[in-house]
Amino acid sequence: MSDSTINAPASLAAMPSKRTIDVVNAGLAKRYRAEKRFRIYGVTAIILSLCFLTLLFVDIISKGYTAFWQTKVRIDVHLDPEVLQGENLQTADYPGLVKKSIRNLFPDVQGRKDRRLLNGIVSSGAAFQIRDLVTANPDRIGSTVQLWVPADDDVDMLMKGHMPRDVPEDERRLNDKQLAWIDQLQREGRLQKTFNRILFTVGDSREPELAGIMGAVMGSVYTLLITLVLSFPIGVATAVYLEEFAPKNPWTDLVEVNINNLAAVPSIVFGLLGLAVFLNFFGLPRSAPLVGGLVLTLMTLPTIIIASRAALKAVPPSVREAALGIGASKTQMVTHHVLPLALPGMLTGTIIGMAQALGETAPLLMIGMVAFIVDIPGGFTDPSTVLPVQIYLWADSPERAFVEKTSAAIMVLLAFLMTMNALAVFLRKRFERRW
Amino acid sequence: MKKLVVIGIALIALVGFTSALQAQSARDYISIVGSSTVYPFATVVAEQFGKTSGFKTPTIESTGSGGGLKLFCAGVGVEHPDITNASRRIKKSEFDTCQQNGVKDIIEVKIGYDGIVMANSKKSAPMKLTRKDIFMALAKDVPDPSGAEKLVPNPYKTWKDVNPDLPDKKIVVLGPPPTSGTRDAFVELAMEGGAKKFDYVKNLDKKMFKATAHTIREDGAYVEAGENDNLIVQKLEKDPDALGIFGFSFLDQNADKIQGSFVDGVAPTFDAIAAGDYPVSRPLYFYVKGAHVGSIPGIDAYLKEFTAEKAWGEDGYLSDKGLIPMPDEERKKFASDARSLNPLMLQ
Amino acid sequence: MEASQTAVNGAASATASQLLVDRSHRETIGQQFVENPRMTCRNVDVYYGDKRAINNVTLDIGSNEVIAMIGPSGCGKSTFLRCLNRMNDYIDICRVEGEIRLDGQNIYSGEVDVVPLRAMIGMVFQKPNPFPKSIYDNIAYGPKIHGLVATKSETDEVVETSLKKAGLWEEVKDRLDQPGTGLSGGQQQRLCIARTIAVNPEVILMDEPCSALDPIATSVIEDLIDELREQYTIAIVTHSMQQASRVSQRTAYFHLGDLIEVGTTDQIFTRPGHQLTEDYITGRFG
Incomplete structure (x- = not known):
């Protein structure tokens, strides 16, 4: 301190009574404390949000990971030529074959009621599995085949530990007899848990063990494809026109205000609009990804337009001047220079919009996409549903086994989202001029 | 490159709309709307029907009884649903709306109790x-x-x-x-x-x-x-x-x-x-649009599936899902009414 | 004319200031006109909304000369420069009155299209602004959009000659595919000049081209400007009086939207005719 006094210029010494350095030093500790506090707030906020995210993931994954496995029962089915004769192999009594096979495993079970309970151990899907086998290989009629068929959802729940054994019999979905049969099957090695292929290959079903999300995934794919193909070019074109070409007047102000308003409109309103315009006026089919995509396009457009305009605004004026100064026309300036530079920002906006669209159910309710649809859609006009709707429908189903399916579907949705975001990052990296 | 993208977009849009029009002119699946209470039962039947009959699986929307009847009564034609589920009986006012909009023949099927x-x-x-x-x-x-x-x-x-x-x-x-x-x-x-x-x-x-x-x-x-x-x-x-x-x-x-x-x-x-x-x-119902039977494939087969003993009977698969079956007499009556497509009369 | 002749004793002399035109005099003095003008500006007013930024400027720009425009900040010299190739067109509130002719053709008349106009009157900006593309593409862009080149070899040739003229060829010939933004500031500015001359313009406007550069890069650019004068007419706006005196033949002094004095560079810096000019070049303000 003393030598700084020496260095102080004489002219300054006369002016203030206190030297700047002393004032600064006196307040320094306080300033650093404030800085530290601020940093702690920031870190706390991040930790907190990470905790919630972890909680969410842990909850979903812990509930849902079991859904990726499925309990199967091995039965020996005699493809009885007596049953399978006649021209129409489609309508033969396959459930009868299944029942007979199960009964052969437990020959001493008697009585109508007990037999019904026994048949309930195997999913009704077993009959369709046999039908498909026979249709594909008619030459195997007459032989006995060993088949792993899905177990009933109650059995599956028991095997996965979601159903307690130690409660009184009348409080269980499976009674003591059924438990004994299941235990016997397990001792004989006729029960096993395998990867749940059904979940990823088929559409919805009311039997949890036969329900899959492929239908919803394809529905989401078709819907988002329509949304992307429409909303990206329209949104970018709108943004470019408004930002680069439109004259500044009350009309364009009005358009701008309305676009911003639209971004805040509740999505259900777009559903009502879609119902009125696309279904009632244009007469497009209900429950179709085409209409869903159109409605979601309306919903996503404001997001894309706003993000794209921000991206265009962020392009430095020097680039525009450079292009104009060389004699590029306005359109050439925009398409050759401004647009490529704004594209990464536009893509980000589009992906945010698409992610929003992917998670949307409310507007789809009005146009009939919240529906029970079994067949996997094969095109833009086939009835279909989307992933979030599937989650909602499963969450609302009474069967216990749908709880884990719901979580599994959420995981698939999240994976879908992550893929989309990864794709966006990849595209951005490719388009981004890193100079 | 840019031209290709533009042409691609135009093609997709074109294909989308033309196929939409085609789909509109001939819907080949049954469209069902209505009560969320009947939904768990109707979906089971629809799934079973889709897997065994060779027809496409019906689509079922859970719109609530009132919402379903409103859609159902909006008119005749492929853009309107064929069947609506209801957890109550159709009201006189709804029936009148139906009649006004040309939905003349309505077949009422009571399916059981909840x-x-x-x-x-x-x-x-x-x-x-x-x-x-x-x-x-x-x-x-x-x-x-x-x-x-x-x-x-x-x-x-x-x-x-x-x-x-x-x-x-x-x-x-x-x-x-x-x-x-x-x-x-x-x-x-x-x-x-x-x-x-x-x-x-x-x-x-x-x-x-x-x-x-x-x-x-x-x-x-x-x-x-x-x-x-x-x-x-x-x-x-x-x-x-x-x-x-x-x-x-x-x-x-x-x-x-x-x-x-x-x-x-x-x-x-x-x-x-x-x-x-x-x-x-309470009793649960569904209502079928008579005018659509024959033009939309599979409606009569769906009726048959729903009213079969293996579905809504005492030991049927619907009772496994929690539907309380009607007494034998009532079942027989509604089954025969449904299969002969007897239209509903309300005074 | 008279004023400049009376001011014989040089700018720095305090006694000479009595002989100078008074500060309140706002009519342009000096040699506004040249014999063989490339561009002629007559009574040019520029407005930003209601505010008049340029006030009744009349000035000729001769062929193959470098004319420097100097003046304190906000004097309107850049605004005036940007009028010369209609860069102000895209500023909605900007309005230009009077007439500016290039080879006798009024560039603000309805028949003149800005695209060919800017191909004839190129511009180099204050901050080096190469396109975020490769060095090669930076140069090739202008010739390509104007259709000056048809084949790859023609393009290669234009790129090479332009870079050579800009004195950048030796430094970048091995890395033409590298980003133009990766060059140093001085190189970037020379790239921008090369980009401008690749279109083969007749006039080049330079808006403080060296203000973001260090002295060495500046002197390279200044040498370049001197060489370019043989082929092009150059108008340069600069804050640096030394630069003006080094590169230009004529100098125009702007003050608060008025063109105060025009003359040969030599005359302006040694025998200014106007009190304001004298104040500025002697560092009394600016």
């Missing part, structure tokens, strides 16, 4: 309620406890206040919102039934009576828990003192966690509801 249960967690004792208790505990205005013949805002805080025989627990009931068919049926069957126990309330004019019996208290004792019955079940587990209102199928599926309350001395069991002993149960 019990509405009040349940609580297995951690506490089952409740033994009467419909009078339910009315007194949940109505917004109840008869004056002092015995005077007037209505006062519901003063009861605990079940013991309502009925000294009941436990001294706070009244907390989780139930569906007013848009739900389950709520409609609940107020109609349980609350009205309870209100009728008071002679002077019963003798009020029809409008006043309905207002009294149908209005649920809004002071926090009745909690609207949304349409998701699984959520109510989860909340009941957390709060052993609370009661929940939902369809029988949810009680059936969660029998290890929750138990149904006795109403007027009858427990909500499959047999009791089927026998008609349990008072809070």
Whole structure:
């Protein structure tokens, strides 16, 4: 301190009574404390949000990971030529074959009621599995085949530990007899848990063990494809026109205000609009990804337009001047220079919009996409549903086994989202001029 | 490159719209709308039908009974649904709308019964309620406890206040919102039934009576828990003192966690509801558009599947899902009506 | 004219200031006109909304000369420069009155299209602003959009000659595919000049081209400007009086939107005719 006094210029010494350095030093500790506090707030906020995210993931994954496995029962089915004769192999009594096979495993079970309970151990899907086998290989009629068929959802729940054994019999979905049969099957090695292929290959079903999300995934794919193909070019074109070409007047102000308003409109309103315009006026089919995509396009457009305009605004004026100064026309300036530079920002906006669209159910309710649809859609006009709707429908189903399916579907949705975001990052990296 | 993208977009749009028009001119699947209560049953039938009949699987939207009938009655043609499910009978006004819009032949099919249960967690004792208790505990205005013949805002805080025989627990009931068919049926069957126990309330004019019996208290004792019955079940587990209102199928599926309350001395069991002993149960229906039979493929086959014994019979797969079957006689009548496509007449 | 002749004793002399034109005099003095003008500006007013930024400027720009425009900040010299190739067109509130002719053709008349106009009057900006593309593409862009080149070899040739003219060829010939933004500031500015001359313009406008550069890069650019004068007419706006005196033949002094004095660079810096000019070049303000 003393030598700084020496260095102080004489002219300054006369002016203030206190030297700047002393004032600064006196307040320094306080300033650093404030800085530290601020940093702690920031870190706390991040930790907190990470905790919630972890909680969410842990909850979903812990509930849902079991859904990726499925309990199967091995039965020996005699493809009885007596049953399978006649021209129409489609309508033969396959459930009868299944029942007979199960009964052969437990020959001493008697009585109508007990037999019904026994048949309930195997999913009704077993009959369709046999039908498909026979249709594909008619030459195997007459032989006995060993088949792993899905177990009933109650059995599956028991095997996965979601159903307690130690409660009184009348409080269980499976009674003591059924438990004994299941235990016997397990001792004989006729029960096993395998990867749940059904979940990823088929559409919805009311039997949890036969329900899959492929239908919803394809529905989401078709819907988002329509949304992307429409909303990206329209949104970018709108943004470019408004930002680069439109004259500044009350009309364009009005358009701008309305676009911003639209971004805040509740999505259900777009559903009502879609119902009125696309279904009632244009007469497009209900429950179709085409209409869903159109409605979601309306919903996503404001997001894309706003993000794209921000991206265009962020392009430095020097680039525009450079292009104009060389004699590029306005359109050439925009398409050759401004647009490529704004594209990464536009893509980000589009992906945010698409992610929003992917998670949307409310507007789809009005146009009939919240529906029970079994067949996997094969095109833009086939009835279909989307992933979030599937989650909602499963969450609302009474069967216990749908709880884990719901979580599994959420995981698939999240994976879908992550893929989309990864794709966006990849595209951005490719388009981004890193100079 | 840019040109290719533009052409690609144009092509996709073109293909989309032309295929839309094609799809519109010939819908080859059945479109079903309507009640969320019937939804779990109709979907099972639809799935079974889709897998066995060779027709496409019908699409089923859960729009609520009223919403379904509105869509159903909007007109004849492929853009309108073929079948609507309902957890109540079609109203005269709805029937008239249908007629006005050219929906002339409507085939009514009653499919069975659904019990509405009040349940609580297995951690506490089952409740033994009467419909009078339910009315007194949940109505917004109840008869004056002092015995005077007037209505006062519901003063009861605990079940013991309502009925000294009941436990001294706070009244907390989780139930569906007013848009739900389950709520409609609940107020109609349980609350009205309870209100009728008071002679002077019963003798009020029809409008006043309905207002009294149908209005649920809004002071926090009745909690609207949304349409998701699984959520109510989860909340009941957390709060052993609370009661929940939902369809029988949810009680059936969660029998290890929750138990149904006795109403007027009858427990909500499959047999009791089927026998008609349990008072809070209602019939379920679906309605078929006669004009679409033949033009939309598979409707008659779907009717056949639904009305087959293996579906809605005593041991049918619908009873596994919690549908309470009709007595044999009634089943036979509705099955034959459905198969011969007898149109509904309302005067 | 008279004023400049009377101011014989040089700018720095305090006694000479009595002989100078008074500060309040705002009519342009000096040699506004040249014999063989490339561009002629007559009574040019520029407005930003209601505010007049340029006030009644009349000035000729001769062929193959470098004319420097100097003046304190906000004097309107850049605004005036940008009028010369209609860069102000895209500023909505900007309005230009009077006439500016290039080879006798009024560039603000309805028949003149800005695209060919800017191909004839190129511009180099204050901050080096190469396109975020490769060095090669930066140069090739202008010739390509104007259709000056048809084949790859023609393009290669234009790129090479332009870079050579800008004195950048030796430094970048091995890395033409590298980003133009990766060059140093001085190189970037020379790239921008090369980009401008690749279109083969007749006039080049330079808006403080060296203000973002260090002295060495500046001197390279200044040498370049001197060489370019043989082929092009150059108008340069600069803050640096030394630069003006080094590169230009004529100098115009702007003050608060008025063109105060025009003359040969030599005359302006040694015998200014106007009190304001004298104040500025002697560092009394600016």
